[in-house]
Amino acid sequence: MSENKIIADRCESRSFVYRKLASLSPNWERSNGYALVSQISDIDSELHCAHELALCDLSHLSRIGFKGNGTNEWLAKQNVTIPDNINSANLLENGCLTARLGSNDILILDNLREATNLPETLKHQWHLDYAPEKTACGYIMPRQDSHACFCVTGIHAAELFSRLCAIDLRSHKFANHMIAQTSLARLGAIIIRQDIRDTNAFLVLVENVTAEYCWECLHDAMQEFHGQIIGVSTLINLMQ
Amino acid sequence: MKLMPCPMNGPRNISEFICGGEVEQMPDPVNASDHEWADYLFIENNLKGVVREWWMHVPTSYWFIAERNTETEEIIKTYPASELYRQRIEFNK
Numbered sequence A: 001m002s003e004n005k006i007i008a009d010r011c012e013s014r015s016f017v018y019r020k021l022a023s024l025s026p027n028w029e030r031s032n033g034y035a036l037v038s039q040i041s042d043i044d045s046e047l048h049c050a051h052e053l054a055l056c057d058l059s060h061l062s063r064i065g066f067k068g069n070g071t072n073e074w075l076a077k078q079n080v081t082i083p084d085n086i087n088s089a090n091l092l093e094n095g096c097l098t099a100r101l102g103s104n105d106i107l108i109l110d111n112l113r114e115a116t117n118l119p120e121t122l123k124h125q126w127h128l129d130y131a132p133e134k135t136a137c138g139y140i141m142p143r144q145d146s147h148a149c150f151c152v153t154g155i156h157a158a159e160l161f162s163r164l165c166a167i168d169l170r171s172h173k174f175a176n177h178m179i180a181q182t183s184l185a186r187l188g189a190i191i192i193r194q195d196i197r198d199t200n201a202f203l204v205l206v207e208n209v210t211a212e213y214c215w216e217c218l219h220d221a222m223q224e225f226h227g228q229i230i231g232v233s234t235l236i237n238l239m240q
Numbered sequence B: 001m002k003l004m005p006c007p008m009n010g011p012r013n014i015s016e017f018i019c020g021g022e023v024e025q026m027p028d029p030v031n032a033s034d035h036e037w038a039d040y041l042f043i044e045n046n047l048k049g050v051v052r053e054w055w056m057h058v059p060t061s062y063w064f065i066a067e068r069n070t071e072t073e074e075i076i077k078t079y080p081a082s083e084l085y086r087q088r089i090e091f092n093k
Helices: A003-010 A018-022 A043-052 A071-077 A118-129 A157-162 A208-225 A232-239 B034-042
Strands: A027-031 A034-039 A054-057 A063-067 A088-091 A097-102 A105-109 A139-141 A147-153 A179-184 A187-193 A201-207 A228-230 B003-006 B010-013 B017-022 B050-057 B062-069 B075-080
Touching: A003 A027, A003 A034, A018 A208, A034 A232, A043 A054, A043 A228, A043 A232, A054 A208, A054 A232, A063 A071, A063 A118, A071 A105, A071 A118, A097 A179, A097 A187, A105 A118, A147 A157, A147 A208, A147 A232, A157 A201, A157 A208, A187 A208, A201 A208, B003 B062, B003 B075
Parallel strands: A054 A228
Antiparallel strands: A027 A034, A054 A147, A063 A105, A063 A139, A088 A097, A097 A105, A147 A201, A179 A187, A187 A201, B003 B010, B017 B050, B050 B062, B062 B075
């Protein structure tokens, strides 16, 4: 057993697709007690893949959801700007992403490059404010534990999705920060276009129990375009 | 593939939806007889022609109402349930 593997096994939290990642013998990194894959092959080759077609596990990315009556008003009080339209997302000043999945259904993802812990802060504040007999502030959706989060990047990303879902995700049809909640390989999935600088990128969130299956489907479909699995540090590198 | 226009997500493959049965007026849950309640829950009218039904977009768990013709399979229109139900129903009163 390698030194890397030992460190990964000792972490408190691991990805929903940990075993699939471990089979690639990657470099592991510890982040807030979470074992994440920082890199699999050399950085230049991974960066090249990220521009062409790559899949990255972001299950460690801090996230939370709020839903129900009063959610939008409560989030506005916390200085969280909510997108005007359903099925769209926006970037906050601190780099966090807010995604509007329904009229009162908001998903918040932390900044990948520089963690702000906004999801944890909001969770803490919500528990302090929750008083349904006084004011409605919705309820918490534990998206960190309920959903896996992957990122698909590269010029072939839309073509890859065309093999697995019925929504046209090509750049001229599906603008940056648009959201599709649809079937992906027959699974319910949330797909958010969140470009990384000039590179097309899509966040894919699927229910945790279907994570391995979805990962396998994406990985299998990627083979047609010679896509590769990459580590988180490559994605962060792409942002700089 | 047949398309269903979801009021929230736009046109989607029909395979992304399930039908939740006819929209019916709920009898008073306190005073309704067993027969009336069972009729409301389980008995379908199965009409030929234009019907009003509950449908759900499965990936978003979004329930809405669709009017469709069971004879021609045409979907006439879809709209949010809030157009029919404007206030919360309290069962404990």
